[in-house]
Amino acid sequence: MKIAFVGKGGSGKTTLSSLFxxxxxxxxxxxxxxxxxxxxxxxxxxxxxxxxxxxxxxxxAQLPLIKDYLRGTNPRISSAATMIKTTPxxxxxxxxxxxxxxxxxxxxxxxxxxDDGEIKxxxxxxxxxxxxxxxxxxxxxxxxxxCLNHLVDGQDEYVVVDMTAGSDSFASGMFTxxxxxxxxxxxxxxxxxxxxxxxxxxxxxxxxxxVVGNKVQGEDDLDFLRSEVGDDLLVGIGQSDWVRTMExxxxxxxxxxxADNRMALQALQNAAEDSYELRDWERYTRQMVHFHLKNxxxxxxxxxxxxxxxxxxxxxxxxxxxxxxxxAQPA
Numbered sequence: 001m002k003i004a005f006v007g008k009g010g011s012g013k014t015t016l017s018s019l020f021x022x023x024x025x026x027x028x029x030x031x032x033x034x035x036x037x038x039x040x041x042x043x044x045x046x047x048x049x050x051x052x053x054x055x056x057x058x059x060x061a062q063l064p065l066i067k068d069y070l071r072g073t074n075p076r077i078s079s080a081a082t083m084i085k086t087t088p089x090x091x092x093x094x095x096x097x098x099x100x101x102x103x104x105x106x107x108x109x110x111x112x113x114x115d116d117g118e119i120k121x122x123x124x125x126x127x128x129x130x131x132x133x134x135x136x137x138x139x140x141x142x143x144x145x146x147c148l149n150h151l152v153d154g155q156d157e158y159v160v161v162d163m164t165a166g167s168d169s170f171a172s173g174m175f176t177x178x179x180x181x182x183x184x185x186x187x188x189x190x191x192x193x194x195x196x197x198x199x200x201x202x203x204x205x206x207x208x209x210x211v212v213g214n215k216v217q218g219e220d221d222l223d224f225l226r227s228e229v230g231d232d233l234l235v236g237i238g239q240s241d242w243v244r245t246m247e248x249x250x251x252x253x254x255x256x257x258x259a260d261n262r263m264a265l266q267a268l269q270n271a272a273e274d275s276y277e278l279r280d281w282e283r284y285t286r287q288m289v290h291f292h293l294k295n296x297x298x299x300x301x302x303x304x305x306x307x308x309x310x311x312x313x314x315x316x317x318x319x320x321x322x323x324x325x326x327x328a329q330p331a
Contacts, residue, residue, distance in 0.1 A: 002159045007184035008194045009165035012214040017162040018045035022254050023265040025117035030098050034161040035123040036144045042162045058125020059143040062107045069103050070094050070150045082306040085142030086292035089150045090313025098157035115254040148177040152322050155276050173291025180275040181209045187221035192228045208275050210234040235267045281319045
């Protein structure tokens, strides 16, 4: 399942996404974690030291490799150079799977060992001096979107993405790529402002959205969140001595995380598992194509010099069964 964590800057979305990833690993789930925020903090939240976090390969820097691999033998894509962040897969495209080895993972993913298991961690990469004046951070995040467009995952597999702060993911269709979006909100007016933006944008696209209240100090905070977001409030998470210790660089075993917070993380996993029953691969593919055509018309055709609408394979539907070994992809 594909899970996004969103929220305003400082809401605690990276901390909560890292706790959720640890929780999944402790429950023996297969996890690919993606830091899609150019302010790279997920690695540190998962226990990497400064040097280890800085050494994570940048997906944005590997975009030519990613495009070349995913293109495969798709006859509708004349060259990897004509692929943009919204390019959908078709017959002959290579797909990514959570449990496999492939050149994209070799170049972009690193194994992170946690207390109760291990995960694959990928990172968009920071904005560098060489990007100044010639690129925007959306081009970096585009590598994540392209991979999500070509990814098939099963019920016991998780792709957890720590998204950019605010509502920036609406610059493309990436907000529709997820089975469940957890919006992290503090119990303040500013804390729920991003929720209103997400709710408005996502309403017409069937995006599953649940609010996770963070830094909740009591029932009054929960009452405030309920009054602002209604039934979208899933759970509240309180202050955590375990997190404070971890942020000081002295992490305790994850099993010592406060019982209330562990129960809250289980509520997130239960909600994610419930969303699996609502998967609609035809809608998912249709939305992918919709945003690709919009991006092609607004800037993609001009940038690539190609008619990117011709990349759409009308007979192709991305589906979980394509992850089965019998659905062989080009070597």
